[in-house]
Amino acid sequence: MKFSAALSAVAIAAATAKTEFCGEQNKTETADYIIYNNLWGAFDDPNGHQCTGLDSVDGSTIAWHTSFSWNGTAWQVKSFANAALKFDHVPIANVTSIPSTIEFEFDYKGKLVANVAFDMFTTSILGGNAEYEVMVWLQAIGGAGPLSNTGKPIKEVNVGGVDFSLYHGKNGNMTVYSYVAANTTNSFSTDFKQFFDELPANNTIAPEQYLINVQAGTEPFVGNGTLTVSKYSVACTGLDSVDDSNIAWHTSYRWKGSKLQVKLFANAALKFGKVPLSKVKSIPSTIKYDFKSKGKVVANVAYDLFTISTPDEDAEYEIMVWLAAVGGAGPISAMGMPIKKGFTADFKQFFHKLPAKHTVSPKQYLTHVQAASAFSDKAMCGDWDTAVVGDYTLYNNLWGKDNDPGTGHQCTTLVSASADNSTLGWTTDYKWGGITWNVKGYPNVGLHFKPIELANVESIPTTINYTYEYEPTTTANVAYDLFTSSTPDGDFEFEIMVWLAAIGTAWPLSSEGKNIKNITVSGVEFMLNHGVNGNMTVFSYVASELTENFSGDLAEFIDNLPEDVAPDAKQYLTKVQCGTESYHAENATMTVASYTVAVNTLLQGDIGFSSSPSIN
Structure with missing residues (x-):
């Protein structure tokens, strides 16, 4: 999460006037916190409402409240009004403590399903999506319960004098740990670092993970209530990794544009007085690093040394030492160059190794010694941008972007x-706001083939391997989309979707409000839903769990449709696509490592049938 700069003392004083804010993403700030209304699940009850306000600020201690009225589905969280700490994101290994104190009252009448909880997130890459979530539930009201793979706790602990049960579950690609207090408590003070330390050895979080969010608030499902936090404070203290001449540092980035254009050169530069090369005895250096990337990356990891003929002139010579050339980066082709993650040497040797006719005069002054990474990337971001490769077309396809308030974007590479x-790989990055149940885009790969009657479709073999990086508020799917029509170029009459992932609150059209059939294809269980979109009948097979690797025959999904509602054999298969329907996300990335699909048809000859691909 990106935080704005701290407000001035005048602005902070103004913020304590108990002014409430009621918009979906409204917020207010103090020097140390951002207080969010965060009605991320409000789509489930269009008539519901919630307002939040900051009541007081006393140094690093604040008081705030939130009031709500929600109906709708009892298992759907409507919001997470919370106070989030502003802090420099730091590896868990460097976190020494997360001291916090909270005192609150929860007033409600009638039926209420809600919690009061701390929420902490981590990621392996700064700027990346959350990978782990650690929740601490101080109250579970009206049957509210945490995510759990088994329905049973995996550990019992006592922290801060309170007994907690630890549950373990998954939310898409994110692993979720939830500590639930055995008894309701209205006040709690402890070091929240202990909740990381108490994770079991076989269900822990790597110390290299970065702590990126520390929040506390309430998740209401249904009911009317007011949470009043009379006292709240939290801090994150950590160690800097500096030991005399040895330092540890990091850089994270997201760049697009030309692959040939370096965007920046984040580096650690040595401080030293300019000195003639003839007087440089040695330049000893040691580096150990790790380079993690998502999707297509063009970058290097390199030392950079400069020389000049007089101390005050511009650089005349540059000597680079590349330890890594990633994704084709290089002054010449460096494809396949191994990444060297550890290196120790005397860098004066790189001057000695220069050819006699291309050497640097010993009278030149050495002015800079740096080590860093430089990088670049490209993408297509227009509404209808496409890329054609063989029998495929890759579409960015922002068909629903008008449902975004104007802050969103989507790019596909x-x-x-x-x-x-025959096999493609691609990535899609997006950010969308607005109503969470409106699809904003469907970046996808479509197959080129001649429309063919279903009776003549022999098989539709496909394989896909992908990953999906996203934050907790993301709503999206990963789905195949097949269309049929009664004529080769007519309007679509039937749509058959195959959802490999339903992320967040994404769910297909359903006239019955429940699945009408369960089937298993290639070892994956799917639930079939049936609905109508205008004049088009829609069938949606939804995988029972997120499936990142799938290899099967899409024709099986057509064959398994109930006979009384299925398209007849004379319908033409006119389109086969695969991609992600993006509804809502702060930041999300789908990375497809490999994808292939074909339509094999039965072509009737003089005698019997023959099998061959049907491709335009």
């Missing part, structure tokens, strides 16, 4: 293609 163009 072709990453790879096999030698015969």
Whole structure:
């Protein structure tokens, strides 16, 4: 999460006037906190409402409140009004303590399903999506319960004098740990670092993970209530990794544009007085690092040394030592160059190794010694941008972007293609606001083939391997989309979707409000839903769990449709696509490592049938 700069003392004083804010993403700030209304699940009750306000600020201690009225589905969280700490994101290994104190009252009448909880998130890459969530429930009201793979706690602990049960579950790609207090408490004070330390050895979080969010608030499901926090404070204290001449540092980035244009050179530069090369005895250096990336990255990791003929002139010579050339980066082709993650040497040797006719005069002054990473990337971001490769077209496809308030964007990048163009890889990055149940885009790969009657479709073999990086508020799916029509070029009459992932609150059209059939294809269980979109009948098979690797025959999904509602054999298969329907996200990335699909048809000859691909 990106935080704005701290408010001035005047602005902070004004913020304590108990002014309430009621918008979906409204917030207010103090020097240490951001207080969010955060009605991320309000789509489930269009008539509900919630307002939040900051009551007082006393140094690093604040008081705030939130009031709400929600109906709708009893298992759907409507919001997470919370106070989030502003802090420098730091590896868990460097966190020494997370001291916090909270005192609150929860007033409500009638039926209420809600919690009061701390929420902490971590990621392996700064700027990346959350990978782990650690919740601490101080109250579980009206049957509210945490995510759990088994429905049973995996550990019992006592922290701060309170007994907690630890549950373990998954939310898409994110692992969720939830500590639930055995008894309701209205006040709590402890070091929240202990909740990381208490994780079991076989269910822990790597110390290299960065702590990126520390929040406390309430998740209401249904009911009318007011949470009044009379006292709240939290801090995150950590260690800097500096030991005399040895330092540890990091950089994270997200860049697009031309692959040939370096965007920046984040580096650690040595402080020293300019000195003639003839007087440089040695330049000893040691580096150990790790380079993690998501999707297509073009970058290097390099030392950079400069020399000049007089101390005050511009650099005349540059000597670079590349330890890594990633994604084709390089002054010449560096494809396949191994990444060297550890290196120790005397860098004066790189001057000695220069050819005699391309050497640097010993009278030159050495002015800079740096080590860093430089990088670049590209993407297509227009509403209808496309890339054609062999029998495929990659679409960015922002067909629903008008449902975004104007702050969103989506970019898609072709990453790879096999030698015969039968297998593609691509990435899509997006950020969307607005109503969470409105699809904003469907970046996808469509197959080129001649429309063919379903009776003549022999098979539709496909394989996909992908990953999805996203934050907790993301709503999206990963889905195949097949269409049929009664004529080769007519309007779509039937849509058959195959959802490999339903992320957040994404769910398909359903006239019955429940699945009408369960089937298993290639070892994956799918639930079939049936609905109507205008004049088009829609069938949606939804995988029972997020499936990142799938290899099967899409024709099986057509064959398993109930006979009384299925398209008849004379319907033409006109379109086969695969991608992600993006509804809502602060930041999300789908990375497809490999994807292939084909339509194999039965072509009737003089005698019997023959099998061959049907491709335009």
